[in-house]
Amino acid sequence: xxxxxxxxxxxxxxxxxxxxxxxxxxxxxxxxxxxxxxxxxxxxxxxxxxxxxxxxxxxxxxxxxxxxxxxxxxxxxxxxxxxxxxxxxxxxxxxxxxxxxxxxxxxxxxxxxxxxxxxxxxxxxxxxxxxxxxxxxxxxxxxxxxxxxxxxxxxxxxxxxxxxxxxxxxxxxxxxxxxxxxxxxxxxxxxxxxxxxxxxxxxxx
Amino acid sequence: xxxxxxxxxxxxxxxxxxxxxxxxxxxxxxxxxxxxxxxxxxxxxxxxxxxxxxxxxxxxxxxxxxxxxxxxxxxxxxxxxxxxxxxxxxxxxxxxxxxxxxxxxxxxxxxxxxxxxxxxxxxxxxxxxxxxxxxxxxxxxxxxxxxxxxxxxxxxxxxxx
Numbered sequence: 001x002x003x004x005x006x007x008x009x010x011x012x013x014x015x016x017x018x019x020x021x022x023x024x025x026x027x028x029x030x031x032x033x034x035x036x037x038x039x040x041x042x043x044x045x046x047x048x049x050x051x052x053x054x055x056x057x058x059x060x061x062x063x064x065x066x067x068x069x070x071x072x073x074x075x076x077x078x079x080x081x082x083x084x085x086x087x088x089x090x091x092x093x094x095x096x097x098x099x100x101x102x103x104x105x106x107x108x109x110x111x112x113x114x115x116x117x118x119x120x121x122x123x124x125x126x127x128x129x130x131x132x133x134x135x136x137x138x139x140x141x142x143x144x145x146x147x148x149x150x151x152x153x154x155x156x157x158x159x160x161x162x163x164x165x166x167x168x169x170x171x172x173x174x175x176x177x178x179x180x181x182x183x184x185x186x187x188x189x190x191x192x193x194x195x196x197x198x199x200x201x202x203x204x205x
Numbered sequence: 206x207x208x209x210x211x212x213x214x215x216x217x218x219x220x221x222x223x224x225x226x227x228x229x230x231x232x233x234x235x236x237x238x239x240x241x242x243x244x245x246x247x248x249x250x251x252x253x254x255x256x257x258x259x260x261x262x263x264x265x266x267x268x269x270x271x272x273x274x275x276x277x278x279x280x281x282x283x284x285x286x287x288x289x290x291x292x293x294x295x296x297x298x299x300x301x302x303x304x305x306x307x308x309x310x311x312x313x314x315x316x317x318x319x320x321x322x323x324x325x326x327x328x329x330x331x332x333x334x335x336x337x338x339x340x341x342x343x344x345x346x347x348x349x350x351x352x353x354x355x356x357x358x359x360x361x362x363x364x365x366x
């Protein structure tokens with residue numbers, strides 16, 4: 001052979017059969033699911049507590065959320081669907097109207113100080129099937145002048161659906177902005193209205 | 206501090222193929238998977254203490270090289286089975302039906318190169334690392350890394366059919 005062998009190309013063509021690594025669960029596990037209300041990312045810590053339940057309409061939004069998790073919790077973040085089994089099952093049941101509450105433990109690591117007041121307050125005071133206005137929630141939280149700040153805190157809710165920020169509406173009852181889009185908010189409110197009506201019609205223990 | 210590291214999964218998704226290729230090129234088909242797996246385990250453990258998010262690919266490949274050296278030392282033998290032409294016939298270089306095997310004679314010759322030349326040339330052309338990085342991995346100067354690679358290429362050019 002007279003032609004010199006193109007060695008770099010020959011090395012570059014090296015393509016053994018390879019497999020992705022199998023890594024154990026680490027500090028943060030996550031999964032991305034297409035749900036009836038949109039594409040959602042669920043993430044939990046190594047102790048099983050849910051740190052994120054958030055709408056990620058595209059991979060850019062997914063990357064932004066992962067970057068926040070990396071900064072706020074740990075960069076040791078791996079895709080491990082099995083670690084999210086409980087949260088996924090509960091979310092699926094909730095969205096299908098088969099259940100009205102979540103038992104999965106939550107962790108507000110992604111929340112601001114103010115959100116740590118607002119989100120638990122919301123979860124404790126506005127029940128399934130009910131609605132509150134931003135002003136009412138602000139008053140319930142004993143911050144009657146903070147309706148706007150409450151709105152902002154809910155808008156950046158890191159635990160969508162699980163912490164029911166969809167139950168909070170404008171003072172005229174209008175469905176205002178929702179991270180998952182207004183169609184998702186409407187779906188959730190309609191779902192809960194039907195569920196609550198069923199509950200009233202057939203009271204259970 | 207204040208390093209914004211991407212989620213580790215992002216690294217896995219972006220670089221697992223490169224890590225696996227380098228592991229297989231350095232450690233052969235038998236140990237390649239183990240070396241890649243060890244490299245990822247070590248990288249995951251060390252990740253939060255990383256001081257810089259620059260060139261994570263080179264960082265991963267450097268760890269992969271170190272793991273290949275460790276396997277080599279712990280086995281007390283040359284890691285690549287292609288060094289023995291007889292075993293080359295019996296041990297497939299790859300373990301999948303769809304794997305391509307270009308330039309098989311090349312790999313038999315690579316396996317017979319002096320250790321450091323072999324590592325340098327593989328880090329350069331399979332790992333696509335630059336000389337400063339290769340020098341770091343091999344514990345030599347970039348000038349020496351250049352020389353190891355060019356000597357290796359000269360030998361391969363001369364001996365390849």
